[in-house]
Amino acid sequence: MTQLTTIDYVVMAIYFVVVLGIGWALRRMMRTSSDFFLSGRSLPPWVTGLAFLSANLGAQEVIGMGASGAKYGLATSHFYWIGAIPAMVFVGIFMMPFYYGSKARSVPEYLKLRFDEKTRTFNAFGFAAMTIFSSGVSMYAMGKLLNLLLGWDFDTSILVSAAIVLAYVTLGGLTSAIYNEVLQFFMIVFGFAPLVWVGLKQVGGWDGMTSKLAAAATQRGLPEYAYTNVWQGMGSATTNSIGIEWFGMVMGLGFVLSF
Numbered sequence: 001m002t003q004l005t006t007i008d009y010v011v012m013a014i015y016f017v018v019v020l021g022i023g024w025a026l027r028r029m030m031r032t033s034s035d036f037f038l039s040g041r042s043l044p045p046w047v048t049g050l051a052f053l054s055a056n057l058g059a060q061e062v063i064g065m066g067a068s069g070a071k072y073g074l075a076t077s078h079f080y081w082i083g084a085i086p087a088m089v090f091v092g093i094f095m096m097p098f099y100y101g102s103k104a105r106s107v108p109e110y111l112k113l114r115f116d117e118k119t120r121t122f123n124a125f126g127f128a129a130m131t132i133f134s135s136g137v138s139m140y141a142m143g144k145l146l147n148l149l150l151g152w153d154f155d156t157s158i159l160v161s162a163a164i165v166l167a168y169v170t171l172g173g174l175t176s177a178i179y180n181e182v183l184q185f186f187m188i189v190f191g192f193a194p195l196v197w198v199g200l201k202q203v204g205g206w207d208g209m210t211s212k213l214a215a216a217a218t219q220r221g222l223p224e225y226a227y228t229n230v231w232q233g234m235g236s237a238t239t240n241s242i243g244i245e246w247f248g249m250v251m252g253l254g255f256v257l258s259f
Helices: 006-029 033-041 045-054 059-081 085-102 107-114 117-150 154-202 205-219 246-257
Strands: none
Touching: 006 154, 033 154, 045 154, 059 117, 059 246, 085 107, 107 117, 117 154, 154 205
16 A cells, blocks of 8 residues: 555645536536537547547556556557457548437437437447446446555545546536546556656666566467567467467457457
């Protein structure tokens, strides 16, 4: 557990105030359902783009991708190269024009316009169930992270984080959520940058890290490059850290997981 000082609590308090302040400042702009659910269709592309990226930098990614990186090495990046980017590009190029042109406020609403009410209801219940499970994992990861790093009570950590998110979304709708996502993006990027430097320094720099990873790969019976190379060794399941050949990865990550 990290021993916190007064300055640590002050920084966290300022952060919570800023997050809630964004929702409070935007509450007056929420006049219609379009304002609340679609931000009045007025946000600049760079803001929505950063928010889109930040949505993939949450508690699940901080803990899950960190664990995957420790297990698979740099090959973990395939979960994004193949397991996320193709679907993002497909949605952006092919699906977004349909959503935008239909003036629908959600995917279920678009499905009602395209098909019927039964299709919309089925999709809405399916999406709601998926969101509950996904949010539960995120809340658990957040609570566990705060509990281990800061020593906060696990249940209290979950309740506090959930209450803050509920407050700023209720006040400012999608606009508040997006601007807070942009804030999270910069905090995560600039917060992890020094951690990379500290971590590399502790293992003896890049050369020290690669030599340790090569030794770890050898212990597992893998080639020395297994943890430090993204593409090499994908011709066979026995020559890469993930344990799958390129065809299984493309089909599994590129189609099943991605889409």
